Amino acid sequence: MSMKTSDSQYAECLYFTSSALARKVEKMANECWKQVDLSPSHAYLLMAVLEEPGMQPGNLAEQLQLTPSTITRLIEKLEEKKLVIRTTEGKLTNVYPTPKAKDLQPELRNCVHEFHTKYTSIIGKEESIRFVKTLTKIADKLTD
Amino acid sequence: MSMKTSDSQYAECLYFTSSALARKVEKMANECWKQVDLSPSHAYLLMAVLEEPGMQPGNLAEQLQLTPSTITRLIEKLEEKKLVIRTTEGKLTNVYPTPKAKDLQPELRNCVHEFHTKYTSIIGKEESIRFVKTLTKIADKLTD
DNA sequence: AAAATTTATTTGTACATACAAATAAAAAGT
DNA sequence: ACTTTTTATTTGTATGTACAAATAAATTTT
Numbered sequence: 001m002s003m004k005t006s007d008s009q010y011a012e013c014l015y016f017t018s019s020a021l022a023r024k025v026e027k028m029a030n031e032c033w034k035q036v037d038l039s040p041s042h043a044y045l046l047m048a049v050l051e052e053p054g055m056q057p058g059n060l061a062e063q064l065q066l067t068p069s070t071i072t073r074l075i076e077k078l079e080e081k082k083l084v085i086r087t088t089e090g091k092l093t094n095v096y097p098t099p100k101a102k103d104l105q106p107e108l109r110n111c112v113h114e115f116h117t118k119y120t121s122i123i124g125k126e127e128s129i130r131f132v133k134t135l136t137k138i139a140d141k142l143t144d
Numbered sequence: 145m146s147m148k149t150s151d152s153q154y155a156e157c158l159y160f161t162s163s164a165l166a167r168k169v170e171k172m173a174n175e176c177w178k179q180v181d182l183s184p185s186h187a188y189l190l191m192a193v194l195e196e197p198g199m200q201p202g203n204l205a206e207q208l209q210l211t212p213s214t215i216t217r218l219i220e221k222l223e224e225k226k227l228v229i230r231t232t233e234g235k236l237t238n239v240y241p242t243p244k245a246k247d248l249q250p251e252l253r254n255c256v257h258e259f260h261t262k263y264t265s266i267i268g269k270e271e272s273i274r275f276v277k278t279l280t281k282i283a284d285k286l287t288d
Numbered sequence: 289a290a291a292a293t294t295t296a297t298t299t300g301t302a303c304a305t306a307c308a309a310a311t312a313a314a315a316a317g318t
Numbered sequence: 319a320c321t322t323t324t325t326a327t328t329t330g331t332a333t334g335t336a337c338a339a340a341t342a343a344a345t346t347t348t
Contacts, residue, residue: 006280009207012280021282136161142168
């Protein structure tokens with residue numbers, strides 16, 4: 001049913017291959033984080049806030065490599081779910097995890113682990129490490 | 145200003161790195177195809193139809209590794225721009241390029257070339273080839 | 289001190305993508 | 319021949335993301 005990326009006429013184009021891979025990985029990640037009813041992005045934002053309570057949107061944008069506006073949107077949703085609260089003073093905003101978020105932390109860690117195990121078992125232990133390193137290196141080169 | 149992927153706390157996670165890369169590549173591709181006022185996806189779909197007039201949505205979905213519903217949406221937009229026409233008979237649909245699309249073909253090829261040149265100059269000739277091959281290989285492994 | 293610039297965040301809007309359900313036609317089974 | 323199942327496509331709806339503009343506060347310049 002589902003076609004291999006290598007069978008496509010566009011298998012040698014970076015746009016095509018990187019987005020095809022990202023979609024596959026995202027789909028896999030979605031399944032893992034479904035059990036906590038969060039998208040991977042929301043989950044990673046939440047984990048960042050749990051590790052550094054009070055973190056500001058700007059820093060979150062850098063950490064997660066997303067635009068500030070996207071961060072605002074992600075926070076809004078987490079706020080609706082009562083997982084974070086925002087306090088604004090002056091032009092700065094701080095984002096804090098709620099007790100509910102803290103309760104969720106073990107489960108979040110479990111999702112990370114599950115996801116990691118899943119792709120490692122498919123790609124291979126050594127190769128996944130190498131691959132992720134390569135991805136990071138190339139992404140860095142593309143940083144303007 | 146813009147942070148490197150390797151500086152993120154999540155630089156060792158496949159979800160994070162693959163989506164960060166895809167976003168950067170997509171941004172770069174967007175710039176290239178702006179001159180023909182198309183997103184990369186629309187452009188690739190159009191090129192596929194130009195190379196094989198009458199191609200059906202199902203095959204396009206496979207080639208481009210997108211879902212059928214996404215293909216329908218992309219076609220709708222290209223139809224609005226008078227770049228393709230759809231003819232439906234029975235349960236099958238054929239997508240054909242218009243003369244306007246054919247006129248655009250050289251420019252499209254130019255975009256592909258420009259994009260390719262751009263990322264090759266950043267990543268390096270040999271390394272981009274190797275990298276795209278790796279991406280394809282891993283994407284294939286992730287195919288369910 | 290007042291004005292101009294820079295910085296941090298949010299809002300309005302648009303877009304690519306997907307899932308689930310709806311159509312509708314073709315193929316297979318009886 | 320009629321019913322069931324499968325296949326192809328589209329529609330309704332939702333989501334993550336980004337850009338450009340709007341706020342608004344802090345900093346710098348004059």
